[in-house]
Amino acid sequence: MTVPGVATVEAVVEAGGAGTGRVMTRVDQRMVELVSNHGELLARHGSQTITAGGKRLRPLLVCIAAAVPVEESEALVRAAVAVELVHAATLVHDDVIDGADLRRGRPTVVASGGRLLALATGDLLFSRAFAELAAGDKIEPIRVLSAAASALASGELMQRDDAWNSHVGQERYLDRCRLKTGVLFRASCELGALAGGAPSDALGRFGEGIGVAFQLLDDILDVTGPAERTGKPRGTDLLDGTVTLPLIEARKRDPELASLDLRSVETADQAAAVCDQIEASGALDFARDHALAVVAGAKAGLPEWLPETQRNALELVADGVVERYS
């Protein structure tokens, strides 16, 4: 999965004000601490995916949603660390399912340590996320994160349920994007707003939109490639039986794709050929336009009362998500 470039993240950190950079540094330090404080085994295998790489997009949203004045807040650092831990836990578990060897150019936990280790590592990261929040004295952040974590798992179950099912439509697909990715982005914004002392549903909605667009663009990249950029061959979703918007839309436009039996796509070459056909149908432009519209809607929905600095930083994150695609 590609993420916004370092340049974008740096721009956001700068736009967020001096406090953002300091909080993000503490988040990084805390992640390293957590991984090294749970035994040699976690330190050896966990550090690969957890402390290395990743642009910390969700912690960044937590910081920005909180606005700068709470820069010294322990609660803010804890919230940012907690969402990143949940995210890291899902990555480690995802790699178990996919049997993936590399993530962010480094060996995955499952590749270097095996399934048992990867499963326990994911469970540990998950538990630590809640322990992190429970070290504070507020119950509301835990409600937000446990609901988001439940939604994430429900999204995975939904994806499993919908696998190879060519009748999955746009609405159900978008609902899955919301569960799989949107809710944790939403939770990031909500947790930040809570830590900043100003709970905000509007910021939560912004986060959800950005997350849905992020997932949509990721699904488009799976069709377009190139592999050097995404780190996986084109058409991985097709081979997994995961039906995404590009395919849903392309089937409306191309009768040959409409009658395609998804299970007949078995090789990388066949998958690449179907990707070409999806692209030729114009479905990718449709899907990308949808993602851009979601991002535009998220930006337009930002509340008027937001301080300029905060608005600029949030808009930069939104633009960064879109830039992944271009």
Next chain:
Amino acid sequence: MTVPGVATVEAVVEAGGAGTGRVMTRVDQRMVELVSNHGELLARHGSQTITAGGKRLRPLLVCIAAAVPVEESEALVRAAVAVELVHAATLVHDDVIDGADLRRGRPTVVASGGRLLALATGDLLFSRAFAELAAGDKIEPIRVLSAAASALASGELMQRDDAWNSHVGQERYLDRCRLKTGVLFRASCELGALAGGAPSDALGRFGEGIGVAFQLLDDILDVTGPAERTGKPRGTDLLDGTVTLPLIEARKRDPELASLDLRSVETADQAAAVCDQIEASGALDFARDHALAVVAGAKAGLPEWLPETQRNALELVADGVVERYS
């Protein structure tokens, strides 16, 4: 894994007073509700291991530790459900690792739905456990449960780290038992005591002792069998490279076992032969005596101020754990 018989659980429920039975019924109802409220897929596969079977030993400890007067407490039901959800999550994930087909005589989630489904189901149960506690207004129970869940995962990591390592000694083994099983029993007692309004470290220590003994006896049963009783062939731990007290002690007594290369035990027949040799060394009696001493210590450590009813019920649970072995 065998559990105390229905007769024992019924005796405990009776000893715990009328309220215990009512709370346990609500715990069961809530578990069924949770599994059926998260989509058709979870309901179909999850109900197998989650709502069916299991003697609800941990929820029972929560109830008894709380003492009867809080029978109508929502917080008590939530705490009992939360520990059982964490336990269920670890079972579902354990079955992914072991590729187990049956649990409690029914198909496992991984057997009926595959790895992705089982992994997501475990993650969902895990998240719901914290959501369940977060529905209350107290932070302390979440601290207790997240610490226990972290310890569980650390115990799994430790077991992975120690696999095939013949230098693992008794102390390290017992520490692993504490992490893998003791802490969730401890958390059950602590959560119950919290819900009852009387936080108690003494009850927590009792729970930990019972849990460690439970694990020890489980490890002995792996050596003694019979398979019809434990639901798995004798010597499964040996084949997994899991070094337990019976083997650790037997190696001190039998030079042939001391020089055995654990990786050379590859077939069920070889494992059964090593089990016979462990038994012949007298190590099982040693391990069982240790477990009984731990249980006796746990009972002796129960605080003097405990009401008679509560003490009786806790002692019945302790005896039930021992009876599994006989």
